[in-house]
Amino acid sequence: MSVKQVSVFLENKSGQLADVCAVLAENGMSLRALSIADTKEYGILRVIVPDADGALEVLRRGGYTCKLTQVLAVEIDDRPGGMAYVLQVLSEAEISVDYAYAFISHKAGYAHMILRVSDIDETVKALTEADIRTLEMDSLLTE
């Protein structure tokens, strides 16, 4: 019930993000979602791509430090409060979220949210009990 995300270490220098995107594009990898966490000195780029293992391979070959992280993809209503509701459910279940980011679904009225948590199974359980749907890679790409 989780998806693979590719995380890449990037220095905060101009052109770094463009370079990674170019490497992925040259290898025919399309980005489904992307988020960046950054500090003054470096950033962590997180991307969802259809072929995470393939992306890891081409980025490694390009000299990047990267790794796969298991994250949760959750379907939310594309309306104010949609994301807040999910976070509230998790907070009530005392599950802390390392990071989260969201993007629009292909399906009208919905959005997807990516979450990194320490215990995936427990989180899925809490979400399912609250009638929140978690997605596999296939539905994440098509919906």
Next chain:
Amino acid sequence: MERYYQPEIECAPIEKIKAWQNEKLASQVRHVWDNVAYYRNLMQEKGVTPDDIRSTDDLYKLPFLTKTDLRDAYPYALLAKPLSDCVRIQSTSGTTGKRVVAFYTQKDVDLWEECCARAIVAAGGTKDDVCQVCYGYGLFTGGPGLHGGSHKVGCLTLPMSSGNTERQIQFMLDLQSTILCCTPSYAVYIGETLREMGYSKEDIHLKAGIFGAEPWTQEMRRDIENTLGIRAYDIYGLTETSGPGVSFECSEQTGMHINEDHFLAEIIDPNTGEVLPEGSKGELVFTSLDKEAFPLLRYRTRDICVLSRKKCSCGRTHIKMSKPMGRSDDMMIIRGVNVFPSQIEAVLLKQGYTSNYQIVVDRVGSTDTFDVYVEVTEEQFADTVRELTLHEEQLAGAMKLMLGINPKVHLVQPKSIARSEGKAVRVVDKRKLHD
């Protein structure tokens, strides 16, 4: 039971060693003064004559010799005997700049080989042993030194030189070698090849190894000892002073006894040249005491180590030196503390990073800034800022523990640290720009 090659020398009372040193030093200085114009000029510049050197207490009055002197003196300017009295030369690899060539009379070769024989006996060697010498033979001192020492002890000597590892192992199996002499990295490689060939330590007869000519760690020692089923002994030397055998390890394995009847050791502050008391960390300086062809007075080795005259359980009385901890040319003084890149490197390797790092030192106002840039590895990469910050702090903490001062650690992308001829540029000291 501990065995000695020359017990009356190796276990002599300290007063006796001192007396030998005083006597030999005076005549060695006289020999240099009479025969080496290059050094006589250095002495005259300092206003020192042989009459000023009556005992080892006067040693500090003599000028230093450096590697640069040896290169400038190439090939004959430090030679103290006619070439017709010399029987051998050995040389450094000369990868950087000019070579250094050392000359030997027959007596010089004999004394050098005796030093190596002491090391072999300290490692348990006797005339019943089969000693496999896989140091390189040729201009490099490793092979000839241990080879000669092995002969002196009376071991059956296998002059293998380095390379062709499968053949090395075949000889080791067929001739039942009991002592291995090579570089520590080659010993590791022999262990790996042994395994690949389908053998283990049970199949060979080695009991001891004498390893030197390059830096190695305690971890490597344990690894070699376990893989080959031996005790691994350290040996130290420089082509300039003769070769391996200037000092060697005994059964206690807590430092190397310097052959004090031939070499006088000092520890100095590499910046001021001031002689430091026993137990201080500093640059090792050697004065030969009875060399004929290539005597060196106060030669700066650039190796940083510590001397100790603490009583050794092996019974030898000669002073011990620690394994060199770094090179004085690399030493920086940051906020008043001596820092060696090798210390930073040790911390990084221990924590799963590569040795690609850069130290940047600068001065803001009157304070030194101390930044260490480290290339992030996949092993240490985490995908949250919190974890990465934690990793930076852990590294800084480990470095503080090692150095006593706190660096700021920065993780950077692989291959982003400037390289020069393929090697990362380790130190950028910007303070010099302000001076």
